[in-house]
Amino acid sequence: MAQSPAEFEARLRQIGADLYHDKHPFHQKLHSGDCTMDQVRAWVINRYYYQSRIPMKDAAFMSRISDPKLRRIWRRRIEDHDGTDDDNGGIARWMKLAEAVGLDPDYVSSEVGIMPATRFAGDAYVRFVRDEPLLPAVASSLTEMFAPQIHKDRIAGLMxxxxxxxxxxxxxxxxxxxxxxxxxxxxxxxxxxxAVTKLDQDAAANALIFKTQMLWAQLDALWLGYVEGHIPPGSWQPGEGMLS
Incomplete structure (x- = not known):
């Protein structure tokens, strides 16, 4: 039996409470000031790959939508990241962070030093939104329900x-x-x-779970590579890609 809208929303929010990557030890290490600068740089480089894939997944999603109203609303997400004539966008703002930690933005945007797990995770997200039915494709974006708090914690911790x-x-x-x-x-x-049937609701909930797992997997890779010291071949090595 399908849940009521209120029950289903509570189910979705519980997924975030249980699975969102704010609980990952790498974020706890970052926000508490315990990361070395090279660990911060590794995070900035690899997180860039995810950031750069967000407008790509949104463009893939829009290519499947026949409703112009929905396309018009969703288009704002691409503009948020890629920018407009009046705003540089989120990717440009991310590059300000890259420069602040001493990285060359051209190196970061080249994607040369991306970890394999980061690449696989980001590409999997694009494929999911491109290939799955519209309902789970939209539901996968609902990790944004939990994002404001982690951004507040991050701003406070970094500052x-x-x-x-x-x-x-x-x-x-x-x-x-x-x-x-x-x-x-x-x-x-x-x-x-x-999400009006039980099958619909299960599909949407599973999409949100997939997204939390994708975010978690990226941090697992960062931890293994730059905290435990098992950096995969071809991934960024400390000292590379720095501003001269």
Whole structure:
């Protein structure tokens, strides 16, 4: 039997409470100031790959939508990351962080030093949104329900513990404090309206679980590579890609 909209929303929010990557030890290490600068740089480089795939997955999603109203609403997500004539966008804001930690933005955007697990995870997300039915494709974006708190924690932790952290270098996270709730307001309502059967609700919930696992897998790779010291061949090595 299908859950009521209120019950189903509670189910989705519980997934975040149980599985969201704010609980990962790498984030706890980062936010508490215990990361070395090379660990921070590794995170910035690999997280860039995920950031760069977000507008790609949104473009893939839009290519499947026949409703112009839905396309128009969803297009804002691409503009949020790629920018517009009036705003540089999230990817450009991420590069401010890269420069602040001493990385050459051209090196970061080249994707040369991306870890294999990061690449597989980011590409899997694009494929999921491109290939799955529209309902789970939208539901996979609902990790944004849980993002504002991690952004607040990140801003506070970085500003307290790291010299590179300034209002300018953390502007990506500050901007998402406004953008993420707007995206959730639409995406969550859309999912609740379209997940009308138990099968629909299970598919949407499983999509959200997939997304939390994808985010978690990236941090597992960072931990193994740059905390435990098992950096995969071809991945960024400390000292590479630095600003001259």
């Amino acid at each position: 307290e513990h790291y010299d590179f952290a300034t209002i300018d270098s953390t502007t990506y996270f500050r901007k998402r404090l406004d953008q993420a709730p707007r995206d959730v307001a639409f995406g969550l309502q859309w999912v609740l309206e379209h």
